[in-house]
Amino acid sequence: MPTVIFQLPDGTERKVTAASGTALMQAAVSNGVPGIVAECGGNASCATCHVYVDAAQSESAGPPNDVEDEMLDFTASERRPTSRLSCQLQLSDALDGLVVHVPEEQV
Amino acid sequence: MTTSGAPGVVVVGGGQAGFSVASTLRASGYGGPVTVFAAEPHLPYQRPPLSKKAHTDHDDLRVSLVPETFYRERDIDLRLGDDVVALDPAARTVRIRSGLSVPYAHLVLATGARNRPLPVPGADLDGVHALRSLDDALAIGRALTTARDVVVIGGGFIGLELAQVARARGAHVTVVELTDRLLSRALSAEVESHVRERHERAGVRVLTGTAVRVLEGSGRVERVVTSGAVLPADLVVYGIGAAPRDELARDAGLAVDDGVLVDEQLRSVSDPRISAVGDCARHPHPHADGPVRLESVQNATDQGVLVGRRIAGQASAPYESLPWFWSDQGDIKLQIAGLRAPSDDVRLTVGDSPERLAAYAFRDGLLVAVETLNWPAEHLAARRLLERRTPVTASDLTGTTLGALARARRAAEVRA
Ligand SMILES: Cc1cc2nc3c(=O)[nH]c(=O)nc-3n(C[C@H](O)[C@H](O)[C@H](O)COP(=O)(O)OP(=O)(O)OC[C@H]3O[C@@H](n4cnc5c(N)ncnc54)[C@H](O)[C@@H]3O)c2cc1C
Ligand code: FES
Numbered sequence: 001m002p003t004v005i006f007q008l009p010d011g012t013e014r015k016v017t018a019a020s021g022t023a024l025m026q027a028a029v030s031n032g033v034p035g036i037v038a039e040c041g042g043n044a045s046c047a048t049c050h051v052y053v054d055a056a057q058s059e060s061a062g063p064p065n066d067v068e069d070e071m072l073d074f075t076a077s078e079r080r081p082t083s084r085l086s087c088q089l090q091l092s093d094a095l096d097g098l099v100v101h102v103p104e105e106q107v
Numbered sequence: 108m109t110t111s112g113a114p115g116v117v118v119v120g121g122g123q124a125g126f127s128v129a130s131t132l133r134a135s136g137y138g139g140p141v142t143v144f145a146a147e148p149h150l151p152y153q154r155p156p157l158s159k160k161a162h163t164d165h166d167d168l169r170v171s172l173v174p175e176t177f178y179r180e181r182d183i184d185l186r187l188g189d190d191v192v193a194l195d196p197a198a199r200t201v202r203i204r205s206g207l208s209v210p211y212a213h214l215v216l217a218t219g220a221r222n223r224p225l226p227v228p229g230a231d232l233d234g235v236h237a238l239r240s241l242d243d244a245l246a247i248g249r250a251l252t253t254a255r256d257v258v259v260i261g262g263g264f265i266g267l268e269l270a271q272v273a274r275a276r277g278a279h280v281t282v283v284e285l286t287d288r289l290l291s292r293a294l295s296a297e298v299e300s301h302v303r304e305r306h307e308r309a310g311v312r313v314l315t316g317t318a319v320r321v322l323e324g325s326g327r328v329e330r331v332v333t334s335g336a337v338l339p340a341d342l343v344v345y346g347i348g349a350a351p352r353d354e355l356a357r358d359a360g361l362a363v364d365d366g367v368l369v370d371e372q373l374r375s376v377s378d379p380r381i382s383a384v385g386d387c388a389r390h391p392h393p394h395a396d397g398p399v400r401l402e403s404v405q406n407a408t409d410q411g412v413l414v415g416r417r418i419a420g421q422a423s424a425p426y427e428s429l430p431w432f433w434s435d436q437g438d439i440k441l442q443i444a445g446l447r448a449p450s451d452d453v454r455l456t457v458g459d460s461p462e463r464l465a466a467y468a469f470r471d472g473l474l475v476a477v478e479t480l481n482w483p484a485e486h487l488a489a490r491r492l493l494e495r496r497t498p499v500t501a502s503d504l505t506g507t508t509l510g511a512l513a514r515a516r517r518a519a520e521v522r523a
Contacts, residue, residue, distance in 0.1 A: 026169070032177040034134075039404055041153050041170075045433040045442060047487055070484035073514060074491055 002096040006033050006051075009104045018091055024100070025049040025087035035102035042087035044068060048106040049086040050075040054099035058082040061089060061098065077103030113139065114210035116418055117201055119191045119355065120217035121145020123153070123404055124385025126172050127411020128215050133181040135419035139212065141183045144203060146190035149241055150175060155404060157244035158268040158346075159435050161251050161276060170241060194359045196378045213380055213418050216356060216367055217411070220349035220386040220402060225260065229322030235343045238265055250342045251276045258331045258338050260319050260345035262289035264434045267302070269344050270311045271437030281312040281338055283319055283331065285347075293432075295447060297455045298466045298478045305439050305480075351387040351400060364389060366400040371425035373414050382418075384410035393427045394446045394475065403432045429494045431486075442486035445476030445493050454501060456508070458482050465489075467504060474499035477509065488513040 004027060006014040018027035028036035028049075037048035044067055053061045061084065064072060068088045072079050086100070116132060118125045121143050129143050145151065152170040156162075162170075178185045186203075193202040200208045222237040224230065236247050247269070251257075257273040259266045262284030273280045282289075288299050289306075303313055318334040322343060331338045351366040361377040362368040366389030368376045373390060375381040385407035389400040409428040417423040434441045447453075451468040458464060463482040468475055477489035488509040492499055503512060 029172075030174055032173045032180070039408060040433055041155055043155075043159075043433065043435055043440075045435075045440070045483055045486075047483075067483055070510070071487055073510070074484065074487035 002091045002093055002098065004091065004095070005097075005099045006036075007099065007101045008033075008035060009102060020092050022091050023087050024051070024089040024091055024098075025085075027091060028086060033102070035106065036086060037106040038087060039107070040087075044071065044085065044088060047071045047075050047085060050077060050103055050106060051084055051086045051089075052080055052101040052103065053082045053084055053089075054101065055082055057095075057098055060094060064088065075103070076105040076107055114199070114212045115140030115142065116213050116215065117209060117211035118143040118215045118217055119194075119201065120219055120352075120385075120387075121147065121151045121185065121187065122217060122219045122385065122407070123151070123172070124219070124407035124411045125215070125217035126151040127408045128217060128384060128415045129183045129185075130173075130177075130181070131412045131415025132419055133183065135416050135421055137415070137419035142209065143183060143185045144189050144191050144201075145185065145187050147240060147242075148188045150185075150187070152241055153404070154239070155433075157241065158238055158265045159272065161248040161272050162241075162244050163248040163252060165245065191355060194355055194381075196359055196361065196381060199380065211380075213382070215414055215418075216353075216375075216381065216383040216387055217385050217407075218352035218355065218387045220351050222346070223348045223350055225319075225345045225347060227319050227321055229324070229328065230345075232322055232324050232328040233326055234324070234328040234341060235322060235345070237345055238269065239349070247342075247344060251278065254278050254342035256339045257281070257342045257344070258283060258340040260331070260343060261347040262286075262291075262313070262315065263346050263348065264290065264293070264436075265346035266344070267306065267436045268434060269346070270306065271309065271439070273342075273344075274310055274437065278342075279312075280310070281314060282306070283317050283333055283338075284313070284315045285318055287316040289313065289315065293443070294441075295453045295466050295468065295478060297453050298441075298464065298480060301464055301480060302436070302439060302441065306436070309437055349386070349402060351389075353383075353387055356381075356383065364398075368398065371427075372417060372423060373410055373426055382414045384414050390426060392430070392446070393425075394430065396448070399446070401430055403430065405431050429490060431490055433486075438481075440481050440483065442479045442483065443476065444486055444489040445474075447476035447478070451475060452501075454504070456504070458485065458508070465508070467501070467509075469501055472500055474504075484510050492516075 016031045040046035150171040257278045323330045356367045357363040367383035432443045447468040464480040466478040479486045
C-alpha cells in the first residue's frame with residue numbers, strides 16, 4: 001500500500017496510506033486531508049482537487065491527461081509545471097513515498 | 108454530547124449542507140458545542156454518485172464526505188439516525204424523536220429535499236423506485252443486476268443519468284417525459300436537442316410529450332401504460348422533481364414559500380437565530396429576479412460555508428456565489444455555470460471537436476450563463492469570468508472561446 005505525504009500550506013504534513021489504484025484525491029478525502037475540496041467527487045468537473053507534485057517525482061507521477069491538462073489552466077491557485085488534478089492521479093506501488101503540495105486556494 | 112454549559116449550534120440535517128456548516132464552524136475557530144442531527148443512519152455522504160454509478164454493495168466509504176474520525180477530531184457531535192420532529196423558536200429548542208428537547212444558541216436548517224411521489228396507480232408495486240438516498244441507490248443497483256426492461260419516468264438529470272447507468276448494464280431503457288423536452292426546467296432548447304440525440308445514439312429510447320397513466324403487474328411491476336403505448340418493464344425508476352423539506356419551519360410559524368425564506372445572509376426572515384441552507388432554503392441572489400431555491404452541491408456547500416463563518420463571528424458578505432452544476436450521463440458531461448432566464452439570448456458554439464458544445468446566454472448584451480457539453484475547460488473558464496463579473500459580450504466571443512479569452516486576460520494580468 002503506497003504512502004503519500006501531503007504538505008499543507010500552513011507548513012504541516014499529513015501522511016496517508018491507501019490501496020494501489022485509489023485516486024490520490026480519494027486517499028486525501030478519506031483521511032480528512034484539508035485543502036482537497038473535490039466538490040465534484042472525482043468526475044473531472046470542478047478542478048478543486050488541484051495539487052503540486054513534488055518536482056523530483058513529477059516524472060514518475062506522469063503528465064496530466066488531455067481534459068485534465070485543459071482544466072488545469074483554470075485552477076484557483078496558479079498552475080505550475082507539476083500541477084495535477086488529484087482525482088485523475090491513480091496511486092500505485094511505484095508511487096510509494098510520493099510528496100504532494102496542497103495549494104492555498106481551491107475555489 | 109459536548110458539555111460546555113451554554114447551548115451551541117444545532118444543525119438539522121446531515122447532508123452536504125449540514126456537513127459544510129459543521130466543518131466550517133470548526134475551521135473558522137468556533138469553539139462552542141456543535142450538534143448535527145441526521146435522520147439517516149449513514150455518515151454524511153455525496154448524492155451525485157448515486158445516479159451515476161450502480162452501487163450494489165455498501166460502498167459507504169466511497170461516498171462518505173469524510174470519515175468518522177473527522178467529526179471526533181473536531182468535537183462535532185454527529186447524531187446519526189436521530190431526527191428533529193419539532194422546533195420552538197420562542198424557547199430556542201428543538202425536539203428530537205425520542206422526546207428530548209435540545210437548546211440552541213443558533214439553529215441551522217439543512218433538511219434538504221424529498222422526491223415528489225409518482226401520482227399514478229401502481230406506483231407502490233415492487234420494482235418501482237425513486238432515487239434520493241444511498242439506500243435507494245443500493246436497491247436500484249441490485250435490481251439492475253437482473254433487469255431487462257427499464258422504464259425511467261422523468262427526463263430530468265437524475266432520470267437521464269440513471270438511464271445511462273442502466274444502458275451500460277445492457278438493459279433496454281425507455282425514458283418517458285411528460286413535457287416536450289428533456290431537462291426542460293434547467294437547460295436551453297439549443298443544448299437539449301443535442302443531449303437527446305446523444306442519448307438516442309447510446310441506445311436509449313426517449314418519449315417526450317408522453318404521460319404515464321398507470322403501472323401494472325401482479326405484485327411486481329410488469330408494464331408501464333402511457334398516453335401512447337404499453338411498455339414492458341421489470342424495473343421502473345422515477346425522478347419527477349423534489350420538494351423542499353420545510354415543514355419543521357412552517358409548523359414553527361417561520362415564513363416558508365416552497366423553501367424556508369431567508370435573507371441575503373441566509374437567516375430566516377422570521378427569526379435571526381435560525382438559518383437555512385441547501386436544498387431547503389429559498390434565498391435572494393444577485394443573478395436571479397426573485398428569491399431562488401437551488402438543488403446543487405455547489406449551493407449546499409457554499410451556503411454552509413457562509414453560515415458557518417458568520418456564526419463563528421467572521422465578517423460575511425451577502426450570499427452571491429456563482430451557481431454551477433454538473434451532470435454525467437454516460438459519456439455526456441453536462442455543466443452549467445450561472446443562472447439562465449428563459450428570455451436570454453442563447454448562442455451555440457461547437458468546440459474543437461464535434462463532441463464539444465457550449466451555449467452562451469446573454470442578457471442585455473452581457474454573458475450571464477454558459478452550458479457546456481463535454482467541455483470542462485470551457486465550463487471552468489466561464490466560472491472564472493462570471494465569478495469575477497468580467498463583462499463579456501457576444502462580439503467578444505466571435506471566432507473565439509471563453510477559454511481563450513480567460514487565458515488572454517490572465518496573461519494580461521500577469522504582465523500588468
Ligand atoms: C441522485 C442525486 C444525484 C445528484 N446529482 C447531483 C450532481 O451531479 N450535481 C449537483 O450539483 N447536485 C446533484 N444532486 C443534488 C445535490 O445532491 C443536493 O443539492 C445536495 O445534496 C443538497 O444538500 P442538502 O444538505 O441541502 O440536502 P441533503 O444532502 O439531501 O441532506 C439533507 C439531510 O437532512 C436529513 N433530514 C431531513 N429532515 C431531517 C430532520 N427533521 N431531522 C434530521 N435530519 C433530517 C435528510 O435525511 C438528509 O440526509 C443530486 C441529488 C440526487 C438525489
Ligand atoms: S474532484 Fe472535481 S475535478 Fe477532481
